[in-house]
Amino acid sequence: MADGRQEQAPTPRPRRLVVVGGGISGLVAAWRLVQKAGPATEVLVLEASPRVGGKLLTGEVGDVTVDLGAESMLARRPEAVGLLAELGLDEDVVHPRASAASVLSRGVLHPLPAGTVMGVPVDRSRLSGLAGILDAEEVARAGQERTREAFRLTEDIDVASWVSFRMGRAVVDRLVEPLLGGVYAGNSDRLSLQATVPALWQRARAGRPLLESQPTPTQTGGPVFAGLRGGVGRLPLILAERLEKAGAQVRTGVTVRGLSRTEDGWRLETGPAPSPEFIEADGVILALPAAPAARLLAEAVPVAARELGGIETASVAVVAAAIPRAQLDGLTGTGLLIPPVENRQIKAATFSSNKWRWVSDETDAQHLIVRLSLGRAREEAVLQKDDGELAAVAVAELNQVIGREVRPDRTQVMRWGGALPQYEVGHLDRVQRIREAVAGVPGLTVCGAVYDGVGIPACIAAADRAVHDLDTKLRIDLRTLAAGPRVGQERIRE
Ligand SMILES: Cc1cc2nc3c(=O)[nH]c(=O)nc-3n(C[C@H](O)[C@H](O)[C@H](O)COP(=O)(O)OP(=O)(O)OC[C@H]3O[C@@H](n4cnc5c(N)ncnc54)[C@H](O)[C@@H]3O)c2cc1C
Known part of the structure; x- marks a missing residue:
């Protein structure tokens, strides 16, 4: 240089991984990234609303703090209880008091029967427990299932069609609707058997009846559901705090409005439209509901955007x-x-x-x-x-x-x-098409309640998967960089 000073090479910025969406899916994804990536990598969560947690939220009724969103977690799957243990919250894990719920039928409350899967009776020895919810004729019709012609499902079908064909419409209206409909706030005439009741889909594919004389032993031992003392809505706040302690940044009130590819990564557009701010990232996880995910993927992965746009x-x-x-x-x-x-x-x-x-x-x-x-x-x-x-x-x-x-x-x-x-008929095929489209794009993965289940454990599992996939992609990308473009990897980096 003319003044004799040595020209300094610009300091390369540390690798930056951005998670868009600060619900449970995004926070878990960020938590896993922090654990995997180590201190040399920046992890940043961008959340549009003024608070983290998405559908996990506590609020006050008078002086009492209660959950106003999700309030319990399936404990028969390992993900949610595992996460709570990992965060050292074992002592705050609680279980519902053992006492039955009821279901309204013809204006009268009846105990919710045992031996059903999402309301579908699967245990012949417990059919009598349906009396009252179903009248005598309806119980008899459900019990005649085995005598119906054997039929093997080869493709997805809505839950209502299959269950009413096998057991009568009353089982759908009075048992399946309140249980399945409770989880998805959906209508069993549209919900996919394959995606929402996989255990029964497996039976249907194998040509086995719904009702078994010797029901498959269900997993026993331990409570079915778990909660968190003080509310499940505490979980995202705890995760965000841990993330910040571990050096990650969790920014609320930041809506990501645009996502575009750069030479070697991604550019996220935030801030007001007239004066946008841009954030560069090496890897991005979209942990968003279907509609915002579709908007952000419209340019980069149009096939995925179209599929996401079709989800009600x-x-x-x-x-x-x-x-x-x-x-x-x-x-x-x-x-x-x-x-x-x-x-x-x-x-x-x-x-x-x-x-x-x-x-x-x-x-x-x-x-x-x-x-x-x-x-x-x-x-x-x-x-x-x-x-x-x-x-x-x-x-x-x-x-x-x-x-x-x-x-x-x-x-x-x-x-x-x-x-x-709404996990409607064909949902799993749709999710596969989305995943296949995203798989071909470097440095980008997706997770959230739209993909593998709406429950908290399923969201955690999808977040784990997204982090694993991103890790794999980034390793491939880094190797590509080191070796220069090679046939077969050019397609990935375009
Ligand atoms: C009333 C209710 C009760 C429920 N009860 C249960 C239950 O008891 N047990 C259970 O397991 N599940 C329950 N669920 C389902 C479960 O809570 C949700 O499926 C799950 O919390 C979804 O988490 P998520 O992180 O995938 O999505 P979300 O919680 O929706 O989080 C996505 C986040 O992305 C943010 N975002 C959106 N667009 C942008 C953008 N452009 N830029 C940045 N951020 C953006 C949103 O603000 C949001 O915070 C319930 C759901 C509801 C609604």
């Missing part, structure tokens, strides 16, 4: 109510389910103080907490009421169902617009 969602709402204890005196059970055929607007009530000891411990001696759920796919009209009206409708219906006159002292309404992806 259901909007739901939760009304949490603090009800004077005396008004619910003697009410037992963890809650009740209401199938659409009962023509009610509420589809479930969770008696949170009965279900979770931590809720009753936190609540003052005068109140009990009840959570009411509303909203199903393609039935958004019920949610178009204001909060006061929605709470009033929900409580009035609860009163009719339980035959009491309760008047909550406080309610809290939480709306979840477009919250639950």
Whole structure:
């Protein structure tokens, strides 16, 4: 240089991996990246809303903190309980009190029967437990399943068609709808057997009946569900804190509006449209619901964007109510389910103080907490009421169902617009097409509730998979860089 100073090569920036979406999927993905990548790699989470957690959220009803989104996790799968243990939260893991839920049928509450898979009876010896929910003729029809002509499914079908063909429509309307519909807020006439009840899909493919004399022994030992003392909504806050302690950045209030390929990575566009900000990344994980994922992939992976754009969602709402204890005196059970055929607007009530000891411990001696759920796919009209009206409708219906006159002292309404992806017939093929399209693109993977299951354990598993795939891709990319472009890898880097 003219002034004699040595020209300095620009310091290369550290490798940067960006996770878009700060729900449970994105936070778990970031957590795994931090563990895998080590301190030399920057991990950044970008979350559009002012808080992390997505559908995991606690809120207040009066003085009590309760879950306003997801409230329990399947404990028969290892992912969620494993994560809690890994985070040192074993002592805060709780299980629902052992007490039954009920289902409304023809205006009367009946204990939810045992021996079903998502409401489909699978255990012949327990058929008599359906009496009351189904009338005698309907129980008999369900029991005649074995006598129907053998039929082997070769392609996906909606749950309702298959179950009503085998066992009669009443099983669908009065058992499957409240259980399966509860998880997806969907309609079993559209939901995929293959994607939503894989155990029964396997039987159907093998030409085996739904109802077995010797039911396949279910996994026993240990509770089916787990919760977290203080609410499942604490989990994302704990994860975000751990991430920051480990050196990752979690930025809220940052909507990613654009995603484009660069020479050797990705550019994410954030900030207001007139003065955008750009973030460069070597690797990106999109941990988003279908619609924002589709928008961001429109240019980079149009096939995936189109497929994601075709996924419907259901909007739901939760009304949490603090009800004077005396008004619910003697009410037992963890809650009740209401199938659409009962023509009610509420589809479930969770008696949170009965279900979770931590809720009753936190609540003052005068109140009990009840959570009411509303909203199903393609039935958004019920949610178009204001909060006061929605709470009033929900409580009035609860009163009719339980035959009491309760008047909550406080309610809290939480709306979840477009919250639950609908796993309709052909969903798994669609997911495969999305994954195949994304697989051919370097430095990019996807995860979230749209792919392998809406439950928290499934989201964790999908996040693990996305991190594993990104790791593999980045290793390939780095090797490509070291060796120069080679045939077969040029396609990957384009
Ligand atoms: C009312 C309700 C009750 C439920 N109950 C249970 C239950 O008891 N047990 C269970 O296992 N599951 C339950 N679920 C399902 C489960 O909670 C969800 O499927 C899961 O939490 C989804 O997590 P996610 O991270 O994939 O998506 P989300 O939670 O939707 O997170 C995605 C995040 O991405 C952000 N985002 C969107 N667009 C952008 C963008 N352009 N840039 C940056 N960020 C963006 C969003 O703000 C959001 O925070 C329930 C769901 C609902 C709605």
